[in-house]
Amino acid sequence: MNDKPIYILGISCYYHDSAAVLLKDGEILFASHEERYTRKKHDDAFPINAIQHALAFANITIDDVSAIGFYEKPFLKFFDRILMTFIKVWPKGLRQYHLAMQEWMMKKLWIPHHIQKKLNYKGPVYFAQHHESHAASAYHCSGFPNATIVTVDGVGEWATTTIGHGNGNDFKLVKELHYPHSLGLLYSALTYYLGFKVNSAEYKVMGLAPYGQPRYMKEMHTLIDIKEDGSFRLNMEYFTFEHGLTMTGHRFEELFGRPRRSSEGPLELFHKDIARSIQELTNELMLKICVHAKKICPSDYLCLAGGVALNCVANGKILKSGLFKEIFIQPAAGDAGGALGVALAIWHKQYNGQQAAERMNHVFLGSEYPHTEIKKLLREEGMPFDEMGETELTNEVAKLLEGDNVIGWYQGRSEFGPRSLGNRSIIADARNRENWKKVNLKIKFRESFRPFAPTVLEEKASQWFDLDRESPYMLLVADVHPDKREKIPAVTHVDGSARIQTIRRDQNPKYYDLIKAFEQKTGCPVIINTSFNVRGEPIVETPRDALNCFLHTQMDYLVMGNTLLSKKKILGILNVEKSHKDYLAKFELD
Amino acid sequence: MNIPPPISWLWAMWKRFAEALGRVMSWIILSILWIVGFGIYAIVLKTMNTFKSQQKPISYWVDPPQDFPNSMKYQF
Numbered sequence: 001m002n003d004k005p006i007y008i009l010g011i012s013c014y015y016h017d018s019a020a021v022l023l024k025d026g027e028i029l030f031a032s033h034e035e036r037y038t039r040k041k042h043d044d045a046f047p048i049n050a051i052q053h054a055l056a057f058a059n060i061t062i063d064d065v066s067a068i069g070f071y072e073k074p075f076l077k078f079f080d081r082i083l084m085t086f087i088k089v090w091p092k093g094l095r096q097y098h099l100a101m102q103e104w105m106m107k108k109l110w111i112p113h114h115i116q117k118k119l120n121y122k123g124p125v126y127f128a129q130h131h132e133s134h135a136a137s138a139y140h141c142s143g144f145p146n147a148t149i150v151t152v153d154g155v156g157e158w159a160t161t162t163i164g165h166g167n168g169n170d171f172k173l174v175k176e177l178h179y180p181h182s183l184g185l186l187y188s189a190l191t192y193y194l195g196f197k198v199n200s201a202e203y204k205v206m207g208l209a210p211y212g213q214p215r216y217m218k219e220m221h222t223l224i225d226i227k228e229d230g231s232f233r234l235n236m237e238y239f240t241f242e243h244g245l246t247m248t249g250h251r252f253e254e255l256f257g258r259p260r261r262s263s264e265g266p267l268e269l270f271h272k273d274i275a276r277s278i279q280e281l282t283n284e285l286m287l288k289i290c291v292h293a294k295k296i297c298p299s300d301y302l303c304l305a306g307g308v309a310l311n312c313v314a315n316g317k318i319l320k321s322g323l324f325k326e327i328f329i330q331p332a333a334g335d336a337g338g339a340l341g342v343a344l345a346i347w348h349k350q351y352n353g354q355q356a357a358e359r360m361n362h363v364f365l366g367s368e369y370p371h372t373e374i375k376k377l378l379r380e381e382g383m384p385f386d387e388m389g390e391t392e393l394t395n396e397v398a399k400l401l402e403g404d405n406v407i408g409w410y411q412g413r414s415e416f417g418p419r420s421l422g423n424r425s426i427i428a429d430a431r432n433r434e435n436w437k438k439v440n441l442k443i444k445f446r447e448s449f450r451p452f453a454p455t456v457l458e459e460k461a462s463q464w465f466d467l468d469r470e471s472p473y474m475l476l477v478a479d480v481h482p483d484k485r486e487k488i489p490a491v492t493h494v495d496g497s498a499r500i501q502t503i504r505r506d507q508n509p510k511y512y513d514l515i516k517a518f519e520q521k522t523g524c525p526v527i528i529n530t531s532f533n534v535r536g537e538p539i540v541e542t543p544r545d546a547l548n549c550f551l552h553t554q555m556d557y558l559v560m561g562n563t564l565l566s567k568k569k570i571l572g573i574l575n576v577e578k579s580h581k582d583y584l585a586k587f588e589l590d
Numbered sequence: 591m592n593i594p595p596p597i598s599w600l601w602a603m604w605k606r607f608a609e610a611l612g613r614v615m616s617w618i619i620l621s622i623l624w625i626v627g628f629g630i631y632a633i634v635l636k637t638m639n640t641f642k643s644q645q646k647p648i649s650y651w652v653d654p655p656q657d658f659p660n661s662m663k664y665q666f
Contacts, residue, residue, distance in 0.1 A: 073664070075665035076666040086628055087631050087632045088632070097620070098617065102616060102620075112665075127662060128662060162654070175651040176652060176653075177652070229649050229651065231651045233650050349662060
C-alpha cells in the first residue's frame with residue numbers, strides 16, 4: 001500500500017480572484033488568494049506566489065504534487081460559449097472580439113503549458129467545469145451526508161445557475177441556466193449602472209439597499225422574466241455585456257429615466273431605491289430557485305456557492321424561510337473558491353476520497369508569519385512596542401477597545417475568502433456610534449453609507465440577533481433584536497439588520513478570548529470587525545503590510561502576535577506622521 | 591539571446607518593431623476572420639433563426655451536458 005501522502009493543487013486564475021489551494025490526503029492544508037501577495041486587488045494573474053507559499057507551507061516541492069486541477073474548462077468556454085456568442089451578436093462586438101481573441105489565443109488556451117512551464121510540473125492536469133468546482137467547494141466542505149446544491153454566479157462555461165444533488169461521496173448537477181441569462185450579471189449590471197465597479201463592488205449595492213425603497217420593481221421585472229420554478233431569462237435588449245465593453249446602454253437608462261451614475265458621484269435617493277429594488281428581486285429569485293431545487297433534489301440540507309452566494313441578505317432570507325434544516329455556504333464562494341472545489345473534485349473523483357464528516361470549521365488557511373519576523377520588522381523600523389503574554393495582551397486590548405479606540409488585529413494565518421474573520425481585522429467598540437463614521441472615513445477611507453459587521457460570541461448570538469445558529473463566515477444577515485439596536489449602533493444597519501460573524505473558541509481561541517474579555521468588562525459580547533485594509537487594497541497579508549496600513553491611517557493601536565503598538569507613542573517618539581493620500585494612491589479605487 | 595553590445599540596440603529596436611508589426615498583423619488577420627469567417631457563419635445561422643428564442647417556455651431550466659468517462663482530463 002502506498003503511504004506517500006497525496007498532494008493536490010487547485011488553481012483558479014485569468015478571470016478574477018486568482019487563488020491556489022493545496023490538499024493533503026483530502027484535507028485542506030493551505031489556501032490563499034494571489035492578490036494578498038501581489039497587493040493588486042482581485043488580481044487575475046497566475047497565482048505563482050500563492051502556489052510557492054503553499055508548497056513552502058507544506059514543506060514540499062512541486063514533484064511531490066500528485067495532481068493539479070484548474071477550476072474551469074477553457075476549451076469549452078472559448079470554442080463553444082465565447083465564439084458562439086460572437087456569432088450571435090455579429091456584426092456587433094468587434095472591439096470585444098479583438099480583445100478576447102488576443103487574450104485567449106495568447107494566454108487562456110494554454111493552461112497546461114503555463115502550469116508545466118511556470119511550475120516545472122510534469123504530472124497530470126485536470127479540469128472541472130466551473131459550476132462543478134463551485135458545487136464541490138460547497139458540498140465537500142459541508143459535512144452533510146446529502147444535500148441540495150445551488151450555485152449561482154456571473155457565468156462559467158455556459159452555466160450561470162445550477163441545481164444539483166449531493167449524496168455520499170459524490171454529487172451531480174441536474175439542471176442549469178445558460179448565459180447570457182445570469183443573476184450574477186444582472187446584479188453586476190445594476191452595480192455598473194449605480195456607478196460602482198463590476199466584479200468588485202456588488203456588496204456595496206447590497207449595503208446601499210436598506211437606505212431605499214423597492215420603487216422600481218416594475219422596471220426590474222421588465223429586465224427579467226422569472227418563472228415560478230425560479231428559472232429566468234434576461235431581456236437582452238437592455239444589456240450590452242454580450243457584445244460591448246459595458247454592462248448597460250441607452251435603453252437601460254431610458255427605462256429608469258436617468259443616466260448612469262458616474263463613479264464617485266453623489267448618491268441620491270434614486271440610487272438607493274434602485275439598489276433596494278435589485279436586492280428585493282435577488283431575494284425573490286434566490287428563494288424561488290431554492291424552492292425548486294428542493295423539489296427536484298430533495299434534502300434537509302442546502303449547499304450554496306458561486307459569487308451570488310456572497311449576497312448575505314438573500315442568504316438570510318433563504319435561512320429564514322425554513323426551507324432547509326441546515327445551510328452551508330462556502331466562505332470562498334467566488335471564483336477563488338473554484339480552486340478549492342477543483343482540488344476536492346479531483347480528490348473525490350480520481351482518488352475515491354471520502355466525504356468529510358466534519359464541516360469546514362474555519363478559513364484560516366493562508367500564510368503565517370513567525371513572531372520573530374514581526375519583532376525583527378518592528379525593530380528595523382524603529383517602532384516602539386510592548387510585548388506581553390497572551391492573557392495580559394487579551395485583557396489589555398479588551399480595555400483599549402472600550403470607547404473610540406480602533407485597533408488593527410493581526411494574528412496567525414490569513415483568511416481564505418473575501419472576509420476578515422479575526423486574523424486580519426480592524427476591530428472597535430460596537431457600542432460607540434461614532435466608530436461607524438471614524439472607521440469609514442478616517443481609517444478605511446470608504447463610502448460613509450457602508451455598514452460594519454459584528455463579531456459575536458456564538459453562545460450569546462441569539463440574545464442579540466434574530467439568529468438561532470452559527471454564522472462563522474459572515475455570510476448571513478439577520479436582524480438585531482430591537483431592544484439591542486441602541487446598544488450596538490455601530491454594527492446595526494439602517495434597517496436594523498447586521499451581517500453577523502459568530503465565533504466559538506475552537507475556531508479562533510485568541511479572537512474568542514479577546515471578545516470574551518471585552519464582554520466581561522462591558523457586558524457586551526459584540527465588537528466591530530472589518531477587514532484590515534483601506535479602500536482598494538487587498539486585505540493585509542504580511543506584518544509589513546499591516547504596519548504600513550496602520551501608520552498611514554488613523555488607527556490607534558496595532559496588535560501583531562503578542563506585540564502592541566500605540567500610535568500616540570510612535571508619533572511622540574518618531575514624528576512619523578504619514579500621508580494617507582500617498583498610501584491610498586497606490587491602490588485603484590474599488 | 592546573447593547579442594554583442596555594439597549591436598544589441600539594433601536587436602532591441604528590431605524586437606520592438608516586430609512586436610508592433612505583430613499587433614498590426616494580428617488586428618488585420620482577426621478582422622478578416624471576423625468579417626469572412628464569423629460573418630458568413632452568423633448570416634447563415636441567423637437566416638436559419640438559430641438564435642431566435644422559443645415563445646416563452648414553461649421553464650428555462652435545461653439539462654446539463656452528459657458527463658463522460660475521465661471528463662476531468664479534458665478541457666471540454
